[in-house]
Amino acid sequence: MNTMPAVSGQDPSVTGYALLGLFSLREEMSGYELKQLADRTLKFFWTAPAMSHVYSELKQLAKAGLVEETVIQTGARRRRRYRLSASGRSALEGWLSFGEVGFPGLKHEVVLRLFLGAVSGPARPRGILEGYKHQLERRIAELRGIRDGLGEAPHYRYAAIVADWGMRYYREELESVADANERLGGP
């Protein structure tokens, strides 16, 4: 016999589990708050879902019983707040301990355009590289701010490892930009 509560819907996507996982950092959130948290965490290693996608993902997670939904009526609009349910936590733990993990997926338009440099001529990649460099510097500053806020507290142990991973990655990208610029005969 089945002692689990009946739930409906499919297995969550990886993004679904990722969002579920964020509830381990903060017990209760609205969709908006979850999106904000995703933009300070997930974003650095997993494409941040659009606002509207966060809402629809939460709807599905609620339908599957993995998060508990509290509806608050305020005037003409209802607000919802969510927290991880017991079965949500065990689903998350199960997902984390299960199976193979795929190789990271990358969609790197900068490198794509560099790769096609023979078609566009070298001026275009140089400009793109320049723009990418600025974006990277902004990202690095953003991530450094977050990383500094974590400190060395054991509570943020994993987050700190991940933040340092991200910093190392962005620094490597900066190096690759410099190397490519040099080889393109750039400044």
Added chain:
Amino acid sequence: MNTMPAVSGQDPSVTGYALLGLFSLREEMSGYELKQLADRTLKFFWTAPAMSHVYSELKQLAKAGLVEETVIQTGARRRRRYRLSASGRSALEGWLSFGEVGFPGLKHEVVLRLFLGAVSGPARPRGILEGYKHQLERRIAELRGIRDGLGEAPHYRYAAIVADWGMRYYREELESVADANERLGGP
């Protein structure tokens, strides 16, 4: 008045343009060959499209007049071969010279699971990191083979820059794996 030939369909997606770009490396290809080429080039900086997606993308590109299609009937099955058309080349050039290039998108399940290490406990990330290390080593060997085949010929100038970018990235990932393992108290 419009001097361009009439074509139908939407603007290609980035993946569409990426595939179009591969015809600058090899004049004429079947869908199968295009997929093989993508797996030796694109794959390292842009998620490689599934075989079936390559076929449907080619169909769309042909419909839009960006590639020319030659149909060959052999027995009960027709084969198709493709080459870049004149308007395909100018569409590619236009796309390459146009506009803003977004920040690279990453879907890194390894880091995601590391990030959630507090939920799973440290043993699981350690195992995942170990597996990732092996995958990275295989990738590096694969890319090194390709890179060595390029040599220093000016013809492969851009490809060589991109291959070296990839190698640098994978080496950095290996460093991050080692750092994370250390901090997890691992071997």
Added chain:
DNA sequence: TGTAGCATGTAAGCCGTTACATGATTGA
């Protein structure tokens, strides 16, 4: 009182995948 930003959603539709079906070719 009006406007900018906070907040919550729905609808349409593309992008891309997996599963499936099937044919052709090569070598054991």
Added chain:
DNA sequence: TCAATCATGTAACGGCTTACATGCTACA
């Protein structure tokens, strides 16, 4: 001749985005 691999697609569907619609709140 059987199996493996090369090769070509179709169908169904999920994931995720953009565009749009709307309400709420603070403050100038």
